[in-house]
Amino acid sequence: MIFNRDWSRTELIFIALFVIFYLIYLGRTFWYAYQLKTSARSAALKFFLRSTAMGALIIGLLEPSFGDPERELQAVGKDIFLVVDVSRSMDATDVQPSRLQRIKFELNRLINTYPSDRFGMIVFSSGTYLQCPLTFDRNALTIFIESLNTQMLTDQGTAFQPALEMALDKQSTDTRSNASKVILLISDGEDFSSVNTKTLRAIRRQGIHLLCLGVGTREGSRIPSNGSYVKDEDGNFVRTMLQSESLEKIASEAGGSYFEITSVRNDFPQLSQSIQQIAGRLIDQRKVSITSNRYYYFVILALILLSFDIMITVRTFRL
Structure with a gap:
């Protein structure tokens, strides 16, 4: 896989902010669940779905290409x-x-x-x-x-x-x-x-x-x-x-x-x-590049993961 765009400082800052704020959110969710003696396993699943979707979107923005980089x-x-x-x-x-x-x-x-x-x-x-x-x-x-x-x-x-x-x-x-x-x-x-x-x-x-x-x-x-x-x-x-x-x-x-x-x-x-x-x-x-941009694979994957995320709810207390 070849990326048509390089990692920039902007992408790295967004990734860092996402990880920091989501870890804070996840920590608060587990803390409240512990205090109320309930389970927050769905929060861990949502974290996995959202982080994977975020990663897929970032890879899509980098415009990945597949195939032989050059062919004669x-x-x-x-x-x-x-x-x-x-x-x-x-x-x-x-x-x-x-x-x-x-x-x-x-x-x-x-x-x-x-x-x-x-x-x-x-x-x-x-x-x-x-x-x-x-x-x-x-x-x-x-x-x-x-x-x-x-x-x-x-x-x-x-x-x-x-x-x-x-x-x-x-x-x-x-x-x-x-x-x-x-x-x-x-x-x-x-x-x-x-x-x-x-x-x-x-x-x-x-x-x-x-x-x-x-x-x-x-x-x-x-x-x-x-x-x-x-x-x-x-x-x-x-x-x-x-x-x-x-x-x-x-x-x-x-x-x-x-x-x-x-x-x-x-x-x-x-x-x-x-x-x-x-x-x-x-x-x-002559040698020519024959790779094909496949960014949409990762965008589709991110949309599927976010759809699952919407269907999963987090409950930290019981009525």
């Missing part, structure tokens, strides 16, 4: 970088309401599923931009996810290599965190560059888990644009299709996994479960 708590988690394709093809509607809108919905669910993990975000088309550094702030992450659109970057086209290089660099240089590292690459798979095998090997060698999510359909669809559809240089409507082979190859060479969202298939629950199965590493540990 450990925080275990992961650092997850979301690498999101924001090229024009992500506006395609072969996955409703559009590829990018569907991804935004799933990402909002993901970040709230793992509150102990840090999330960061990189957006890319042919260029790459750090949208959000690693953070626990879910409100900020939600704002960044909702702000995703295909007009964010002026360069069009899609290039995986710069985005993967940035994600690798951010995960490798963050020496302050000992968390497990995850990169989630999200795209329709249309890559107009080549991915350097050295980058994928570095991801694998450093123990970073690479997950690839393809979104779209193999039949594909046109890309909406200002009430019409995007056209190529010859004036023909552009048709964008899911290129799963490129994403599968990236995942395979980095020792990761590939998942899909199509019009008839949604692997996002499996992807989320894969993240859950990645063992988190120790992020922080």
Whole structure:
């Protein structure tokens, strides 16, 4: 038992006064009982009840707590970088309401599923931009996810290599965190560059888990644009299709996994479960006080004892 308050002079004075005056009262009661040749045993019982109740009240005022005074708590988690394709093809509607809108919905669910993990975000088309550094702030992450659109970057086209290089660099240089590292690459798979095998090997060698999510359909669809559809240089409507082979190859060479969202298939629950199965590493540990104040136990005991005291009468003479 631990007291949250220390004994003060005030408590000691009250205890001393209680003992002195009650001993005087008790002595007078026994003296009169002796003179009248009667018994005052009930007075002794009342003294026991009142002194015990007084002691219980004093202990209650000192706010006693029970439990282990300290316990070591450990925080275990992961650092997850979301690498999101924001090229024009992500506006395609072969996955409703559009590829990018569907991804935004799933990402909002993901970040709230793992509150102990840090999330960061990189957006890319042919260029790459750090949208959000690693953070626990879910409100900020939600704002960044909702702000995703295909007009964010002026360069069009899609290039995986710069985005993967940035994600690798951010995960490798963050020496302050000992968390497990995850990169989630999200795209329709249309890559107009080549991915350097050295980058994928570095991801694998450093123990970073690479997950690839393809979104779209193999039949594909046109890309909406200002009430019409995007056209190529010859004036023909552009048709964008899911290129799963490129994403599968990236995942395979980095020792990761590939998942899909199509019009008839949604692997996002499996992807989320894969993240859950990645063992988190120790992020922080600290000792915290976990004792619980139990003053009311003693107050209740005092009230019960005083109730018994009221029911007991002291009689020092007979009629």
